Amino acid sequence: MDATAVDLVLRWTHFLAGIVWVGHNYSSVVQRPSWRPYTAAELGNDRSERFMALMKREHGFFRWASVVTWAAGMLMLWQRGWLPGALALDGALAPIGVGMYIGTIMMANVWLVLWPHQKKVLGIVPATIDERLRCTRITHLSSRTNTMLSIPLLFFMAASSYGGYLVAP
Amino acid sequence: MTTKQETMRETTERTRLRHPFDTATGTLVCGALLTAVLVVLVRHIAG
Numbered sequence: 162m163d164a165t166a167v168d169l170v171l172r173w174t175h176f177l178a179g180i181v182w183v184g185h186n187y188s189s190v191v192q193r194p195s196w197r198p199y200t201a202a203e204l205g206n207d208r209s210e211r212f213m214a215l216m217k218r219e220h221g222f223f224r225w226a227s228v229v230t231w232a233a234g235m236l237m238l239w240q241r242g243w244l245p246g247a248l249a250l251d252g253a254l255a256p257i258g259v260g261m262y263i264g265t266i267m268m269a270n271v272w273l274v275l276w277p278h279q280k281k282v283l284g285i286v287p288a289t290i291d292e293r294l295r296c297t298r299i300t301h302l303s304s305r306t307n308t309m310l311s312i313p314l315l316f317f318m319a320a321s322s323y324g325g326y327l328v329a330p
Numbered sequence: 331m332t333t334k335q336e337t338m339r340e341t342t343e344r345t346r347l348r349h350p351f352d353t354a355t356g357t358l359v360c361g362a363l364l365t366a367v368l369v370v371l372v373r374h375i376a377g
Binding site: 190191194195196250251252253255256259301302305306308309310311312313316317327328329 | 349351352353354357358360361362364365368369372373375376377
C-alpha cells in the first residue's frame with residue numbers, strides 16, 4: 162500500500178472514530194440539554210448482568226473510539242512528516258497542532274476524569290449513594306467540557322486543510 | 331441531615347446551576363468564544 166493510500170485510510174478511520182466519539186457527547190446534549198441534579202431514585206439499582214454488559218459496551222465503545230481517533234490522527238501527522246511542526250505550532254502547521262493538543266486533552270478527559278467517575282455512577286465500582294450523586298455532576302461537566310472543546314477542535318481540523326490561510330499575514 | 335446541611339446542599343445546587351456548561355447554549359457559546367480566542371492566539375504565535 163502506498164503512502165497516499167495509507168494516509169487516506171488513516172483519515173477515514175480518524176473521521177469515523179471521531180464521529181462515534183464526539184457524537185456521543187452531542188447525543189447527550191440533545192437528550193439532556195440542561196443540567197438537573199439527579200435523585201437517588203434516578204440512579205437506579207439495576208445490577209443485572211445484561212444491564213451492566215450494556216453499559217460497559219456503550220461506554221467502552223466511545224472510550225476506545227477516542228483512542229482510535231487520537232492514534233489515527235497522530236499516525237497521519239507522523240506519516241506526513243508533520244508531527245514535529247504540529248507539536249511546535251510552527252507556521253502553517255499551527256492550526257492542526259492546536260487541534261492535536263485539544264484532541265489530546267479531550268482523550269485524557271475521557272480516560273482520567275470521566276471514566277473513573279462514570280464507573281461509580283454506573284455501580285461498576287462500589288460507592289455510596291451520595292458519592293454516586295456527586296459523581297454525576299463531575300461526569301456531566303467532564304462530558305460538556307469535551308462538547309465545548311470539540312468546537313475549536315473541529316474548526317482547527319477544518320482550518321488545517323487551508324494551509325497557511327489562518328496564519329498568513 | 332441537619333437543616334444547616336440541607337441549606338448548604340441547596341446553596342451548592344443553586345450555585346452549580348450557574349455554570350455555563352449547564353445549558354446546551356452555554357456550552358456552545360463557550361466553544362465558539364474559545365475558538366475565537368485560539369484563532370487570535372494562533373495568528374499571533376504562528377503568523
